Amino acid sequence: MGKKPSVFLFSMLCFGLAFLYIPMAMLVVYSFNYSKLVPVWGGFSIRWYRVLFESEEIWSALMLSLKIALLNATFATVLGTLAGLALARIGRFKGRTLFTGMITAPLVMPEVITGLSLLLLFISLNSIIGWPSERGMTTITIAHITFSMAYVAIIIRARLAGIGQHLEEAAQDLGGKPFRVLLDITLPLLAPALVAGWLLAFTLSLDDLVIASFVSGPGANTLPMLIYSRVRLGLRPDINALATIIILVVAVGVFIAGWLLLRQQQQRDRDLQIATTDNSDLSGLNDKDHHSHDRSGDIPQHQVDTGTPERPSRR
Amino acid sequence: MSDTLDHSDRPWLDPDTAPFIKVDGITKKFGGFTAVDQVDLEIFRGELFSLLGASGCGKTTLLRILAGLETPTSGKVWIDGVDITQLPAYERPVNMMFQSYALFPHMNVAQNVAYGLKRDGIPKEEIVQRVGQMLTMVELSGFSKRKPHQLSGGERQRVALARALVKRPKVLLLDEPLAALDKRLREQTQFELMRIQEQLGVTFIVVTHDQEEAMTLSTRIAVMNEGRFIQIGPPTELYENPDNRFIASFIGSVNLFAGHTLTRNNDLYTIALNKHDLQCQIEHTQHLDNGSPIWVAVRPEKITLSTTPLAGEGLNQLMGTVDDIAYTGNLSTYRVKTQSGDIVEVTHPNQSRSRGSQLIADWDDTVYLHWTSADSVLLSE
Numbered sequence: 001m002g003k004k005p006s007v008f009l010f011s012m013l014c015f016g017l018a019f020l021y022i023p024m025a026m027l028v029v030y031s032f033n034y035s036k037l038v039p040v041w042g043g044f045s046i047r048w049y050r051v052l053f054e055s056e057e058i059w060s061a062l063m064l065s066l067k068i069a070l071l072n073a074t075f076a077t078v079l080g081t082l083a084g085l086a087l088a089r090i091g092r093f094k095g096r097t098l099f100t101g102m103i104t105a106p107l108v109m110p111e112v113i114t115g116l117s118l119l120l121l122f123i124s125l126n127s128i129i130g131w132p133s134e135r136g137m138t139t140i141t142i143a144h145i146t147f148s149m150a151y152v153a154i155i156i157r158a159r160l161a162g163i164g165q166h167l168e169e170a171a172q173d174l175g176g177k178p179f180r181v182l183l184d185i186t187l188p189l190l191a192p193a194l195v196a197g198w199l200l201a202f203t204l205s206l207d208d209l210v211i212a213s214f215v216s217g218p219g220a221n222t223l224p225m226l227i228y229s230r231v232r233l234g235l236r237p238d239i240n241a242l243a244t245i246i247i248l249v250v251a252v253g254v255f256i257a258g259w260l261l262l263r264q265q266q267q268r269d270r271d272l273q274i275a276t277t278d279n280s281d282l283s284g285l286n287d288k289d290h291h292s293h294d295r296s297g298d299i300p301q302h303q304v305d306t307g308t309p310e311r312p313s314r315r
Numbered sequence: 316m317s318d319t320l321d322h323s324d325r326p327w328l329d330p331d332t333a334p335f336i337k338v339d340g341i342t343k344k345f346g347g348f349t350a351v352d353q354v355d356l357e358i359f360r361g362e363l364f365s366l367l368g369a370s371g372c373g374k375t376t377l378l379r380i381l382a383g384l385e386t387p388t389s390g391k392v393w394i395d396g397v398d399i400t401q402l403p404a405y406e407r408p409v410n411m412m413f414q415s416y417a418l419f420p421h422m423n424v425a426q427n428v429a430y431g432l433k434r435d436g437i438p439k440e441e442i443v444q445r446v447g448q449m450l451t452m453v454e455l456s457g458f459s460k461r462k463p464h465q466l467s468g469g470e471r472q473r474v475a476l477a478r479a480l481v482k483r484p485k486v487l488l489l490d491e492p493l494a495a496l497d498k499r500l501r502e503q504t505q506f507e508l509m510r511i512q513e514q515l516g517v518t519f520i521v522v523t524h525d526q527e528e529a530m531t532l533s534t535r536i537a538v539m540n541e542g543r544f545i546q547i548g549p550p551t552e553l554y555e556n557p558d559n560r561f562i563a564s565f566i567g568s569v570n571l572f573a574g575h576t577l578t579r580n581n582d583l584y585t586i587a588l589n590k591h592d593l594q595c596q597i598e599h600t601q602h603l604d605n606g607s608p609i610w611v612a613v614r615p616e617k618i619t620l621s622t623t624p625l626a627g628e629g630l631n632q633l634m635g636t637v638d639d640i641a642y643t644g645n646l647s648t649y650r651v652k653t654q655s656g657d658i659v660e661v662t663h664p665n666q667s668r669s670r671g672s673q674l675i676a677d678w679d680d681t682v683y684l685h686w687t688s689a690d691s692v693l694l695s696e
Contacts, residue, residue, distance in 0.1 A: 170419075173411045174410065176434050177434075179404055180434065185419060188421045
């Protein structure tokens with residue numbers, strides 16, 4: 001089997017892809033519809049894109065969403081990394097499993113509950129200490145950090161478990177104080193996980209509608225909130241145009257990320273190949289070296305003042 | 316060697332030499348599990364000391380306690396007269412070579428080796444010079460720009476060694492230094508390690524589960540089991556004068572015959588074997604009551620095999636049939652079934668090339684096993 005693709009499997013693949021992409025394709029097609037009524041084709045046009053770019057409201061919602069996503073991703077990465085480090089490196093203590101479970105709870109908590117509880121928190125905080133005086137960007141950012149951070153913590157913890165503790169121990173053994181070891185060894189090794197966590201937190205925030213709607217106040221509309229509120233009043237062609245742009249941006253982003261990853265992988269493979277071929281050459285040289293002369297005299301003794309002259313015999 | 320007072324090669328025999336490392340009543344518990352149990356140890360300057368034991372015997376835990384990576388539940392550790400029990404790993408005059416080598420994957424070879432010196436705030440020119448020296452010593456001078464993933468196993472091992480030695484530690488701890496290498500490279504590297512240790516004079520403590528490796532490398536070996544030391548001594552002592560059956564069978568192979576004491580004349584005991592019609596006389600310094608159960612241990616290479624019975628003073632002889640022969644090139648191992656049904660192993664060097672003369676006996680031949688009493692050891696436990 002395998003040479004000729006089975007008709008059944010091939011049609012299943014087509015069906016699956018169609019299921020995934022037909023809705024999006026329709027959206028893209030109708031974004032170029034001249035007609036104001038979405039389901040009625042009125043000829044090709046880019047008028048809705050023009051409408052979109054001229055809309056103050058959309059621009060400000062987009063900027064708000066991006067600002068929140070950036071802040072959220074950064075804070076969530078810092079806090080999530082700290083939590084992940086603690087979970088992975090604190091060792092055995094009573095209730096460790098409970099803590100580990102608790103950090104993952106926001107992942108499975110219904111968003112409605114998270115949103116509601118945060119709204120309640122902000123309202124009671126306001127009545128007790130007078131802050132936050134009004135809900136908006138700050139409250140949405142805080143709300144997003146609370147759940148994004150859990151995702152980052154999980155990613156970091158998994159990566160740390162993969163790295164193991166020996167490298168940090170080796171650095172300590174060589175004289176690195178714990179904070180120094182964190183900077184020199186742990187964080188550089190975590191870099192891929194940090195980037196992944198940051199990106200995930202960024203997209204989670206950009207995506208979120210439910211929690212943002214709960215904790216937002218008057219005047220602060222994120223892009224998903226704006227889209228949702230507009231579509232509630234009926235399908236609108238300018239939103240189709242907006243969605244098409246988002247699809248394009250995401251597609252380009254995914255393509256670039258994939259290309260970078262692929263290139264990195266190829267580079268690594270090449271390095272490895274070069275290294276292995278080089279090694280065989282050099283080890284050959286070393287062997288010759290080994291037999292031809294005694295290298296014990298290569299290092300003048302006075303330079304190596306590590307120990308004492310006396311050394312017990314082996315037998 | 317009998318009564319000379321010069322113990323410079325064997326400092327452990329000299330009561331006036333102060334130990335360089337002193338481990339005093341160290342215990343380490345993990346929850347309910349005792350990994351290291353009331354261990355005392357004295358190691359002298361310049362020794363290449365091995366901790367030998369099966370996995371899970373506590374040897375690595377003890378090494379990590381010496382490195383400061385594990386805090387003992389109780390007990391103290393001194394190095395060079397200083398109590399270091401409470402010192403964190405980064406302040407100890409000790410460096411460790413990890414079993415996995417633990418090379419920093421994001422740094423190249425030179426950066427790896429330089430890391431410890433940088434943390435100590437050593438001037439840049441000196442770092443460059445010392446790293447260069449170390450890489451020359453481990454024969455990796457051309458490799459300084461390589462990343463660890465571009466190195467072979469043996470090269471990584473040498474980088475790890477250079478990185479641990481470059482700080483000129485008072486003690487180098489090596490956790491299974493050769494376990495990740497293949498057999499050929501391991502044998503070659505054993506001698507390399509010994510050369511480097513001899514050249515630098517640093518005290519080495521090696522953890523290993525490989526008894527052959529421990530025998531080759533060490534000035535002295537401590538055999539560990541279930542968190543305790545069973546016997547500490549130079550390789551020859553462990554092999555030729557084991558304290559008990561555990562050591563006798565852990566280091567090399569051995570034939571053990573159960574028996575009991577009959578009479579004692581000074582240090583010379585007369586023994587009867589339980590399952591064989593054989594009495595022998597063996598020296599033993601500890602006191603044993605008449606009739607005490609004992610074991611006679613004889614190494615396979617100390618037994619000679621012949622097809623005809625031999626007679627001789629103090630020569631112990633058993634009869635049996637050849638059950639199996641294993642030819643391993645340099646040696647042939649004969650497994651002989653005695654009349655009581657026990658299997659006795661005898662090894663014989665294959666000194667001659669011709670196939671016919673190598674085999675003293677063939678399968679199912681009746682053979683006689685001989686050994687002198689002086690070549691057997693009496694074990695009371």
